[in-house]
Amino acid sequence: MDADIAILPLLSRGKHRSPRRGACFMELASYLAGERWSDKPACTHPLLAHLARLVNDLTEDAERPRLAVLIPAVIGLRSEDPLWDDELTLLAASRALPVVSEHHQRSLAVGILSCERRRAERNGWEELRFHPASRRALDEVPLAERWAKAFVEQVGMVGAHHPGAAVVEIATVGLATACVPDPSGMLRTLLSDAIMLCEHLAGREQARREQLAPEQWREVVAPAPVH
Secondary structure, eight states: OOTTOOSOOOBOSSOOSSGGGOBOHHHHHHHHTTOOSOSSOTTSOHHHHHHHHHHHHHSOTTTGGGGGGGHHHHTTOOOSOHHHHHHHHHHHHHHHTTTSOHHHHHHHHHHHHHHHHHHHHHHTOSSOOOOHHHHHHHHHOHHHHHHHHHHHHHHOSOOSSOSHHHHHHHHHHHHHTSSSSOHHHHHHHHHHHHHHHHHHHHTOOOGGGGGOOGGGTHHHHSOOOOO
């Protein structure tokens, strides 16, 4: 932890070279965890941290302070279990799929099929057994599912890497640009639910998050001034 930081920095978009220039969600998490200043600290699962960075950057300035109470909860949430990647990917995709634009829907539907295929192969299932959230979301957009299945049949399930990072990015960008009343609120809820999901997977007590006093964060998370 930087010993010369007199006050916690402002929460703002993007990556920051030092806390004197501001901080994003995960940079503040690294600070609170006592790690080296970084937007990719070791204290948080990489895909959850990726989601947090995207939500931080895509949230409107006036709404970003409301993310602050979530920061302590991501500290220590990590695992090598591939189940975490699957669950986070499917949560983001299924949450965004019904409300995003058509081209985002198609990409997310392909991402869900890819993730479900990997899940089936890892568990030794001969057929796909869709996660309930995946099935509900796909049922709301049958045309996107049909397109995705045809696409997969044509090109196959290519790629050696888990689709999580790409799917989470498409989901968050899609939500941020969706024609919904409160996109920042939807992004915040997605991140909060992703944290609760990881807390459940880790067997962590969730009650502590509710006990944080907003007054403790007011100076920390005020939108950074525009220069």
